[in-house]
Amino acid sequence: xxxxxxxxxxxxxxxxxxxxxxxxxxxxxxxxxxxxxxxxxxxxxxxxxxxxxxxxxxxxxxxxxxxxxxxxxxxxxxxxxxxxxxxxxxxxxxxxxxxxxxxxxxxxxxxxxxxxxxxxxxxxxxxxxxxxxxxxxxxxxxxxxxxxxxxxxxxxxxxxxxxxxxxxxxxxxxxxxxxxxxxxxxxxxxxxxxxxxxxxxxxxxxxxxxxxxxxxxxxxxxxxxxxxxxxxxxxxxxxxxxxxxxxxxxxxxxxxxxxxxxxxxxxxxxxxxxxxxxxxxxxxxxxxxxxxxxxxxxxxxxxxxxxxxxxxxxxxxxxxxxxxxxxxxxxxxxxxxxxxxxxxxxxxxxxxxxxxxxxxxxxxxxxxxxxxxxxxxxxxxxxxxxxxxxxxxxxxxxxxxxxxxxxxxxxxxxxxxxxxxxxxxxxxxxxxxxxxxxxxxxxxxxxxxxxxxxxxxxxxxxxxxxxxxxxxxxxxxxxxxxxxxxxxxxxxx
Amino acid sequence: xxxxxxxxxxxxxxxxxxxxxxxxxxxxxxxxxxxxxxxxxxxxxxxxxxxxxxxxxxxxxxxxxxxxxxxxxxxxxxxxxxxxxxxxxxxxxxxxxxxxxxxxxxxxxxxxxxxxxxxxxxxxxxxxxxxxxxxxxxxxxxxxxxxxxxxxxxxxxxxxxxxxxxxxxxxxxxxxxxxxxxxxxxxxxxxxxxxxxxxxxxxxxxxxxxxxxxxxxxxxxxxxxxxxxxxxxxxxxxxxxxxxxxxxxxxxxxxxxxxxxxxxxxxxxxxxxxxxxxxxxxxxxxxxxxxxxxxxxxxxxxxxxxxxxxx
Numbered sequence: 001x002x003x004x005x006x007x008x009x010x011x012x013x014x015x016x017x018x019x020x021x022x023x024x025x026x027x028x029x030x031x032x033x034x035x036x037x038x039x040x041x042x043x044x045x046x047x048x049x050x051x052x053x054x055x056x057x058x059x060x061x062x063x064x065x066x067x068x069x070x071x072x073x074x075x076x077x078x079x080x081x082x083x084x085x086x087x088x089x090x091x092x093x094x095x096x097x098x099x100x101x102x103x104x105x106x107x108x109x110x111x112x113x114x115x116x117x118x119x120x121x122x123x124x125x126x127x128x129x130x131x132x133x134x135x136x137x138x139x140x141x142x143x144x145x146x147x148x149x150x151x152x153x154x155x156x157x158x159x160x161x162x163x164x165x166x167x168x169x170x171x172x173x174x175x176x177x178x179x180x181x182x183x184x185x186x187x188x189x190x191x192x193x194x195x196x197x198x199x200x201x202x203x204x205x206x207x208x209x210x211x212x213x214x215x216x217x218x219x220x221x222x223x224x225x226x227x228x229x230x231x232x233x234x235x236x237x238x239x240x241x242x243x244x245x246x247x248x249x250x251x252x253x254x255x256x257x258x259x260x261x262x263x264x265x266x267x268x269x270x271x272x273x274x275x276x277x278x279x280x281x282x283x284x285x286x287x288x289x290x291x292x293x294x295x296x297x298x299x300x301x302x303x304x305x306x307x308x309x310x311x312x313x314x315x316x317x318x319x320x321x322x323x324x325x326x327x328x329x330x331x332x333x334x335x336x337x338x339x340x341x342x343x344x345x346x347x348x349x350x351x352x353x354x355x356x357x358x359x360x361x362x363x364x365x366x367x368x369x370x371x372x373x374x375x376x377x378x379x380x381x382x383x384x385x386x387x388x389x390x391x392x393x394x395x396x397x398x399x400x401x402x403x404x405x406x407x408x409x410x411x412x413x414x415x416x417x418x419x420x421x422x423x424x425x426x427x428x429x430x431x432x433x434x435x436x437x438x439x440x441x442x443x444x445x446x447x448x449x450x451x452x453x454x455x456x457x458x459x460x461x462x463x464x465x466x467x468x469x470x471x472x473x474x475x476x477x478x479x480x481x482x483x484x485x486x487x488x489x490x491x492x493x
Numbered sequence: 494x495x496x497x498x499x500x501x502x503x504x505x506x507x508x509x510x511x512x513x514x515x516x517x518x519x520x521x522x523x524x525x526x527x528x529x530x531x532x533x534x535x536x537x538x539x540x541x542x543x544x545x546x547x548x549x550x551x552x553x554x555x556x557x558x559x560x561x562x563x564x565x566x567x568x569x570x571x572x573x574x575x576x577x578x579x580x581x582x583x584x585x586x587x588x589x590x591x592x593x594x595x596x597x598x599x600x601x602x603x604x605x606x607x608x609x610x611x612x613x614x615x616x617x618x619x620x621x622x623x624x625x626x627x628x629x630x631x632x633x634x635x636x637x638x639x640x641x642x643x644x645x646x647x648x649x650x651x652x653x654x655x656x657x658x659x660x661x662x663x664x665x666x667x668x669x670x671x672x673x674x675x676x677x678x679x680x681x682x683x684x685x686x687x688x689x690x691x692x693x694x695x696x697x698x699x700x701x702x703x704x705x706x707x708x709x710x711x712x713x714x715x716x717x718x719x720x721x722x723x724x725x726x727x728x729x730x731x732x733x734x735x736x737x738x739x740x741x742x743x744x745x746x747x748x749x750x751x752x753x754x755x756x757x758x759x760x761x762x763x764x765x766x767x768x769x770x771x772x773x774x775x776x777x778x779x780x781x782x783x784x785x786x787x788x789x790x791x792x793x794x795x796x797x798x799x800x801x802x803x804x
Contacts, residue, residue, distance in 0.1 A: 051758070059618065118586060307615040309586075315538070316609040320756035331750035335743050342739065374759050375687060381751055382694070382766070385744030386701075389736075392743070393705065396736045422708040425644045426701040432636045433697030437690060440629040449690050456694070 005476035012470055016356055019363040044366040049373035049451055052321050054314030055109040056117060062102040063305040070102045070302055078302045079104050082121055099443065104304065110314070118306055127209025132253040132265065141262045143255075145205045206245055206254070211238035217288045220280065228288035230279040239275035247271035324377045331381055332358070335388055343395050345490040349474045350391040357387050357466045364458050376451030383459020386430065390467030393419040398475075402491060408482060412475045423467055427460050434460070494734075497727040500783035507664055507780060510772075514671010523674050526683035529623040531616030533564070533584045537596060538576040540604035547571075549600065550579055557592055564588065570681050572757065576609060583613055626689050630666075633693055634659060637700050644704070648711050653788050658703045661781035665699040666692065668772040669765060687762040695769030698744075702737065702777035709733050710782065722789045726782045734778070741774040 022028060022044055030040040050057050060082070062070045079098050086094040086108065095107040111117055130145050137143065213235045220229045234242055246254075246268050256264040256279070266279055336354065339347035361380065365372065397415035406414060434457035441450030482490075496503070527534050539545075545553075547569040558565040567581035584592070589611060597606040614622075641655040648654065669692055676682045709729040717725050745767060752763040787793070 061618075307618045308613065310610065310612040311608070312610040313608050315607055316536075316756075316758065320758060323754055323756045324751070327750045327754040330754055331747035334746045334750065338743060338746065374756060375690060375762065378751055378755070378759055378763065378766075379694075381747045382744065385740070385747045388743045389701075389740040392736050392739045396733075396739075400732075418712070422705045425640075425704045425708060428644075429637050429640060429700040429704060430697040432640060433633050433693050436629050436633045436636065437693050440625060440689075443625060449686050452690050452694075 005473050005480070008469060008473040009477050012356065012473060016359060019356075019359040022363045022366055023359060044369070046362075046366060047369050047371045048317075048321070049371045049376065050107055050109060050310075050317075051312050051374045052317045052372065053109055054312050054317040055107060056111040056309065056311040058106045058108075058118060058121075058306055059099075059308035060104045060106060060121070060304040061307045063303040064102075072098075072100060074302050075100065075102070075104070078304065082106065082304075086117070086121065102302075103307075111311070118309070121304075127212070128205045128257045128260075129207040130255045130257045130262075131204045131206050131249065132255045134252060136253055137255065137262055137265060139262055139264065142260055143257065143262060144202045145257065145260065146202050203255075205257075207238060207242065211235050211242075217283075217285070218278070228283040228285055229281075230283070230288055232277055232279070234275040234277075236275065239273075242275065243271060243273035247273070320374050324374065324381075328377065328381050332384060335384060339388065339391070343392075343491075345478070345487075346391075346395045346398065346475065349478060350388065350395070350471060352474055353391060353466045353471045354384070354387060356470050357462055358384070360465070361458060361462045364462065365455070368458075370454055370458065371451060372455070373451035375449070376455040379452040379454075379456035380459055383456050383463060386427075386460060387463030387466060390419075390423045390427075390463055391471055393422055394467065394471060399491065408479050409476070412472065412479065416472055420468075423464070427464055430460050431457060494731050495727055496730050496779065497723050497783055497786055500779075500786065503779035503783065507668075507776070511664070511667045511671060514667060514674060517671060517674035517678060521674055521678040523670070523684050524677045524682070525623070526685035526688075527580060527612060527614050527619065528685045529619050529626070531614045531619035532580060532582050533589070533611070533613040535579045535581075535589065535592070535611050536572065536576060536609040537579070537593070538607045538609055539600065539602075540575070540607065541600075541602040542575045543600070543602055544571060544575060544577045545596070545600040550577065550596075553592065553595055553599070554579070554581060557588055557595070562588060568681075583615060622686070626686075629689070630693065630696070633696055634662065637662070637696070641700070641704065641707075645707065645711060648714070650788075653785060654707050654711075657781045657784040657788070658700055658707065660784055661703050661776040662696055662699045664776045664780055665695050665769055665772045669695055669769045672768055673765065682761055687759070688765060691762050691765040691769065694766060695773060698770055699773035699776060702740075702773050703781045705736065706730060706733050706777050706782055710785070723786050726786055730778055730782050737774055737778055741770065744770050 026045050027043050028040060029038060031037065032039050062068075062075070062078075064070065075098050079096050082104065083094060083096045086096070086106065093109050097105045099105050106121070108117055128145055130143065211234055212232055214233045216231050218229055218231045220227055249268050250270055251267060253265055253267045255262045256266075264279060264281065266281070332354075336351045339350050339354075341347070343350065361383075364370070370376070394416055397419045398411050399415075401411035401414045402408070434453045437449055437453035438457070441453060537544075550569045551565075551567055554567045555565040562582075562584060564581040564584045567579050570578045570580075572578050593606065593608060600606070638655050638659050641658050642651055645651040645654045673682060673684060673688065677684070706729060709732055710726055713725050713729050713732075714722075717728075720728075748763055748767045748770065752760060752767060755763060
């Protein structure tokens, strides 16, 4: 590498260009010029932690007897269900992570009122009646619905488009035998939509579980059926709506969706106008009971309770971001000035390396992506100091070698070689500490501690890179042609 | 410059800081934050600029306290200019809402009362965190001892280097914890997970500094084989002094910028880091290498002997 400083310089400049591009853009797209395929299409944005943008963090723990252990699959399922519920609330960018063996960390950016969210999480599942049209989806399929989104209808009220209400079909019975997934024949002729676009379909929720007043398991009256059906009664305010809806959607499929997963997909056989209906299928007593319980209460494989909650107001967050930014800029400027005044020309080179360092770190924060918390920013600012340390070590050695009468080129290589063991050993000890902090932070959902260790570790690694490659290359490129004897003052000697 | 010669003076200076800290630890103890004890922490800002007095808040809390959910005796601290931090035993969400509404009605003076942050931790989780924190600190110390042992394995008495670095590190830990105990008593600072983070960082930084000096001793011992150990050590310290001071300056500049201009919520954290970084550099120059010399000369044999009286 020392033989070819210009090659390294080109690589560094390319890296800097890449870093600047990522740092300045919010979205990066790379298209393969040969076939026009999109290779990379990613949102790259700095992610701020809850302490900086305001929000709520909740640590949930399995609410089980002390000696019971939690199956990791159950924990994962619970997390998924909770995540769906949270998304159903219309809260965006909810992050949930399992913290085995028995905890889940949930983060809700922008939420101030913890009461509502926590209640919603602990309450029963979100039950929806979803209009699938003619599409027959398998039980267990995860779907997206418009419930809780901006254009959703309020709970229990459905708006029907005029074209749908045009042909109401009269019906005689109030308990409608609805063929379920097994017995469905009517709508099988439309298995189209194979050319479906990549974007997931968002289905319309016509009613939620809030409109059900009672759910019971009954023995089927019908001859030849497997034996059990689920009978439900609607609340009075939903009856008319449900009647209109079923009247206009005969033959269509009305899926019963719990926490965004289809649990049953019967088709509507006729209008349901009295507010009661039954769901039929190949139920055993157990499976019918299970579905009825889900309809009544929703379900979580593991019940959870809140053991820790932290909420940060948005005002405090904004203030912290602004202040950290100011502190960072001031800190960085003073360090840059100090290096320039004390180490002169090499100091200037170190400053350039420091800027490369800042650009590269920021790129990594965005690409990985690292969630920036307040201590995380502190870790990053602290690592600026440590990044400079590597350069200081090299320059002090450089000066010594120059005083010993070596040529500049020799002095750079020797100074670097002699400083390297110190740089390596000292940074290793910091990395060891980071690792232990990370493990500690991860176990307790202490995202502040975790954030600090991650940014500090990235800072240390990037600073090693800048010390090993960038500073050395810059030194060679700039200094190889300078005769030290003519300009000792440039080196502060 | 002869630093090694005055080693006992520098040890004395260290003790001068550490002993009051240890006394503070013994008599006052550390005040543990809710991260470790469990409980609730509510920080509120009064937009009117007139936060209620400590007794007023305590009375309000006492009103909402029930036998099952005892939140009387909250610890209230003013956060100038217009905010309060209120710490109590764990309360539920409903009580929190009631308390905040009451604060708004009684002390809002027509302006908003804003919740800056609200934290609650159950006592069980707190204890677990405290236990894990202790494990983390011990693990970090052990990992670093092993690393130094490994890095210096080719030097004579590698174990001494590791031990001296650990002693210097313990010095910094004692300084930081002692200062925290003193400030905790007078300023109400509390040990939270951030303090722990700062402590672990100081451990990393302290060893980082010590290794740079030791590295030079390792190198010089090979070059100057005929020179006596004390001189080699002193020479190494002087050679690395510029670097030690400059690095410390840059790190302290960045930390100082954070302390002065950064958010109030991390000020405690940053100040602890500042103290720790300073102590780390001090111990890497004035404690760790002198300890090597003391060890080399086996000076403890003369520590408790009367000095020969000059006739």
